[in-house]
Amino acid sequence: MSDRILGGLGLLLTVFFIWQATLIKESFISDPVGPKVFPIIIGVLVGLSSLAIFLKPDEEPEWPEFSRLFEVGLTIAVMIAYAYALPTAGFVVSTAVAAAYLSWRLGTPPLKAVMAGAAIAIGIYVIFHLILGLSLARGPWGF
Amino acid sequence: MDTLNALAHGFSIALTFQNLGLALIGCFLGTIIGALPGLGPSNGVAILIPLAFTLGLPATPALILLTSVYYGAMYGGRISSILLNIPGDEPALMTTLDGYPMAKKGMAGEALALSGIASFVGAFFATWGLVFLAPQLVKVALLFGPAEYFALFALAFATLGGIASRNQAKAALAAGLGLGIAMIGVDGQTGVPRFTFGEVHLYDGIDFLVAIVGLFALSEVFIFLEHRGTTKATGDASGIKLGRLTPPLSMLKQTAPTMARSTVLGFIAGVLPGAGASLGSFIAYSVEKRLVDKNKTFGTGDPRGLAAPEAGNNAAAGGALVPMLALGVPGSGTTAVLLAMLLALNITPGPLLFTNNPDVVWGLIAALFIGNVMLLIMNIPMVGLFVRVLLVPPRYLMPAVAMISFVGIYGISGSTFDLMVMVGFGVLGWLLRKLEVPLVPVILGVLLGNQMEANMRRAMTISDGEWSALFASPLSIGLWLFAFFGFILPIIAGRFFRSKLPRTDSEADPD
Numbered sequence: 111m112s113d114r115i116l117g118g119l120g121l122l123l124t125v126f127f128i129w130q131a132t133l134i135k136e137s138f139i140s141d142p143v144g145p146k147v148f149p150i151i152i153g154v155l156v157g158l159s160s161l162a163i164f165l166k167p168d169e170e171p172e173w174p175e176f177s178r179l180f181e182v183g184l185t186i187a188v189m190i191a192y193a194y195a196l197p198t199a200g201f202v203v204s205t206a207v208a209a210a211y212l213s214w215r216l217g218t219p220p221l222k223a224v225m226a227g228a229a230i231a232i233g234i235y236v237i238f239h240l241i242l243g244l245s246l247a248r249g250p251w252g253f
Numbered sequence: 254m255d256t257l258n259a260l261a262h263g264f265s266i267a268l269t270f271q272n273l274g275l276a277l278i279g280c281f282l283g284t285i286i287g288a289l290p291g292l293g294p295s296n297g298v299a300i301l302i303p304l305a306f307t308l309g310l311p312a313t314p315a316l317i318l319l320t321s322v323y324y325g326a327m328y329g330g331r332i333s334s335i336l337l338n339i340p341g342d343e344p345a346l347m348t349t350l351d352g353y354p355m356a357k358k359g360m361a362g363e364a365l366a367l368s369g370i371a372s373f374v375g376a377f378f379a380t381w382g383l384v385f386l387a388p389q390l391v392k393v394a395l396l397f398g399p400a401e402y403f404a405l406f407a408l409a410f411a412t413l414g415g416i417a418s419r420n421q422a423k424a425a426l427a428a429g430l431g432l433g434i435a436m437i438g439v440d441g442q443t444g445v446p447r448f449t450f451g452e453v454h455l456y457d458g459i460d461f462l463v464a465i466v467g468l469f470a471l472s473e474v475f476i477f478l479e480h481r482g483t484t485k486a487t488g489d490a491s492g493i494k495l496g497r498l499t500p501p502l503s504m505l506k507q508t509a510p511t512m513a514r515s516t517v518l519g520f521i522a523g524v525l526p527g528a529g530a531s532l533g534s535f536i537a538y539s540v541e542k543r544l545v546d547k548n549k550t551f552g553t554g555d556p557r558g559l560a561a562p563e564a565g566n567n568a569a570a571g572g573a574l575v576p577m578l579a580l581g582v583p584g585s586g587t588t589a590v591l592l593a594m595l596l597a598l599n600i601t602p603g604p605l606l607f608t609n610n611p612d613v614v615w616g617l618i619a620a621l622f623i624g625n626v627m628l629l630i631m632n633i634p635m636v637g638l639f640v641r642v643l644l645v646p647p648r649y650l651m652p653a654v655a656m657i658s659f660v661g662i663y664g665i666s667g668s669t670f671d672l673m674v675m676v677g678f679g680v681l682g683w684l685l686r687k688l689e690v691p692l693v694p695v696i697l698g699v700l701l702g703n704q705m706e707a708n709m710r711r712a713m714t715i716s717d718g719e720w721s722a723l724f725a726s727p728l729s730i731g732l733w734l735f736a737f738f739g740f741i742l743p744i745i746a747g748r749f750f751r752s753k754l755p756r757t758d759s760e761a762d763p764d
Contacts, residue, residue: 116688120426127433130448137443141710142718145440145447148706152436156429162422171687174479182475186680189471189655193672196663205659209652212474216648217481230653234660244307244664 113167120160128153181215188212200249201239206231256388263615266313267623275310275318276620280627283325288333288642289650293345294326294570294587296469300654302594303462303661312598313613317620319594323587324376324624327570328632331368331563332639336361344566347534351551351558358554362636367500367508367556368563369632373625374512375564379520379571380621383578386524387607390579394604399711400723404732406705409582412525412739413694421744423690431698432705434459441703442710454670461593461699463662463671467678468685468692469590470658475683477651499633500556508560511541519565523572525584533569534562571621578602578614582701586693592700 131149173179188211195204210227214220238244266272286297298319305315330345335352348368355364397405414424437448438458449455515537522533541561542551551558573588581603583589595602600613607614632639662675682692709723716722724730 112688116426116690127448134440134447135445137445140443141714143710143713145443145445148709149433149436149447152429152432156426156433159422159425159429163420163426166422168420168423168689171689173687178479182478182683185475185478186676189659189676189679190673192659193669193676196659196672197669201660205656209656212478212652212655213648215481216477216651218648226649226652230649230656234653234656238304238660242308244304244660245667246660247663247667 111167112171112173113163117160117162117164117167120156120163124153124157124160127156185212185215196247198249200251201246202231202235203249204247205234256384259611259615260384260618262611263617263619264622266612266616267317267619272314272317272616272620273623275314276321276624277627279318279321280325280328280624280631283322283327284329284332284628284632284639285325285642286322287326287329287331288639289329289645292326292473292650292654293330294323295590296473297326298323298587298590298594299465299469300658300661302590302597303466303665304657305594306462306597307661307664312600312610313616315598316594316613316617317624320591320617320620321624321627323591324567324570324621325628327376327567328369328372328628329639331372332365332636333643335364335368335559336640336643344531344534344562344569346531347538347562347566348559350538350562351553351555354552354554355556355559360554363500363504364556364559365636366633367504368559369629369636370500370505371508371512371515371560371563372567373629375516375519375567375569376571376625377622378516379523379568380618380625382520382524382568383571383574383621384618387575387579390575391604391607394580396728397604398726399708399715400725401729401732402708403705403712403723404729404736405580405582406701406708408732408736408739409584409701410694410697411736413584413697415740415743420689421740423688424694427685427690427692427694428698431695431700432702434464434695434699435702436706441707454668458703459674459699460665460671461696462597462665463675464678464699465590465593465696466658466662467675468682468695469586470654471675471679472682472686472692474651474655475679476686477647479683481648504556508557511545511557511560512564514544515541515561515564516568519568520572522565523569523584524575531566531585533572534566537565537568538562574621578606578617579604581606581704583697586696589693589696589700593696596700 128150131146131153134146134149136144136146174182188208192204192208195207206227208227209230210224213226213230214223218226235246239246267276282301283294283297286292287294301319301322305319310318327344330340331348331352334340334345334348335356338349338353340346340349352364352368355361410425410428414421414428433448435458437455439446439449439456446456518537518540519533522536538558538561541557545557546555570587573583573585574591577583577588577592579602581592581601583592592602600606600610658675659672662671665671685692685695712722713720716725724733
């Protein structure tokens with residue numbers, strides 16, 4: 111079933127991609143082929159392979175139970191929040207929080223996870239910023 | 254003799270204090286990365302490229318550092334295979350077959366040392382192969398015009414999909430996805446934006462580094478999150494005694510012919526587009542098993558069964574560099590990552606690289622030799638230290654991996670948008686791995702898409718829109734035929750062959 115969904119999504123993507131390709135505005139100077147043709151060829155390739163996957167699916171992969179999927183979803187949310195927090199809260203604070211969350215969800219007891227998060231954040235800060243001179247996100251406190 | 258002179262020049266570049274230091278750091282880091290659960294050559298190098306890039310290292314030192322990491326990771330991958338029966342990456346899978354039984358018999362130290370020597374032999378002679386074969390291939394490649402290059406790119410995708418994957422349709426889908434992603438951004442020839450949906454951040458296209466780190470490194474974090482609490486990918490090495498750290502001479506003598514044969518086979522497998530190190534170790538093991546396994550000792554801790562895949566996989570890693578450097582077309586996941594590294598340093602591999610940037614090429618090749626010797630010296634006495642690294646639990650390691658990935662990408666552009674795209678690629682990579690869609694064609698598509706299109710359009714401009722020009726020269730017809738059969742034959746005949754490869758579910762490191 112998963113492969114049929116993949117094939118179906120691939121076909122939808124093909125239609126969307128080729129439709130978008132036909133919408134590309136041509137410039138007044140152009141080579142004989144133009145900017146539309148290659149994307150359309152790719153679209154056809156994706157379409158054909160999606161059709162093949164749809165018609166001849168592999169055996170079902172092992173999907174995790176719902177709670178695990180929810181957890182993966184939550185982690186994605188945390189990573190997105192982290193990306194937004196970086197410029198405002200600064201590197202060390204946001205990294206410590208995000209790394210602690212990840213470590214906790216991977217099975218570390220909460221208190222140890224907080225310590226691990228802080229250690230990871232400070233470790234990266236020391237190695238990459240202080241020693242190697244990489245510029246990291248600066249927060250209101252300068253780190 | 255030209256070649257040897259060039260190589261000597263390469264050594265004069267690589268043998269500076271700074272470069273030797275970088276090679277040493279690279280080898281050390283690489284071995285640790287290879288030994289760590291869930292990290293292998295592809296994702297290890299993927300995380301480090303943006304860092305090397307933002308640190309502002311010049312091209313040659315950066316290359317030396319990263320290729321040392323690559324070779325080191327190939328060495329390190331064997332440690333967890335032998336001690337824990339967990340392959341750190343796909344090529345190391347065959348190493349578990351005889352390596353783990355040897356460790357269980359109390360010969361862990363010998364097994365580690367022997368595999369280190371086998372790795373050295375494979376990599377050392379494959380680097381010599383690279384020295385002599387690559388310039389020859391360059392001579393052929395200089396005859397290539399845009400039409401031939403277009404055919405060559407098609408060939409790379411076709412054989413990668415045909416030989417190296419189980420489901421050709423999925424490989425084709427993956428290649429299409431990658432190529433489609435490469436189309437995003439302003440068209441290089443006419444200057445019109447494509448697939449940008451008015452988003453200014455997309456005008457420059459999607460940075461391949463963002464795609465690679467997301468697909469390879471971040472998806473690994475999701476895999477671990479999914480399998481938390483199960484025993485998968487965690488192990489216990491505490492019960493294993495290392496024993497003596499040098500193999501007896503008789504064992505070396507016994508395995509020498511095996512190493513020689515496996516090196517040759519592995520190198521050939523590596524040079525072929527689309528095959529890569531996994532196939533190298535697989536072929537080497539199967540051939541040795543057929544040739545010398547008279548007493549049915551393979552699989553029960555036979556040293557030859559350990560030496561064969563290790564020599565094979567390291568020889569293949571060297572062989573895979575031949576098409577990557579000479580043609581600019583990588584044949585495997587790790588070489589695709591190395592190509593990304595070259596492109597990030599503003600170096601375009603291919604025949605012109607050898608004439609325009611001989612310093613880079615020969616410095617790199619010299620660095621491979623140096624790295625190899627360093628790895629051998631480092632690995633035998635220090636293996637105890639690397640073993641301890643295995644015990645780092647993923648629950649501390651994976652958050653660090655994720656955060657370093659973020660640091661690297663943020664360092665390139667300082668933009669939150671790129672981090673979002675990277676998370677998106679991480680999720681995509683996780684889903685594709687669950688569905689057994691190979692990731693390497695996606696990366697290859699993202700890397701090569703624009704060049705492939707440019708070559709096609711250049712050929713069309715020369716022929717003034719005549720499509721038959723793509724199939725006009727004998728060279729391009731040959732490449733197209735090779736591409737066609739490389740894709741079609743495995744579907745018909747290869748089912749049988751490929752199905753014998755052991756399956757790995759969502760393998761740690763796609764090579």
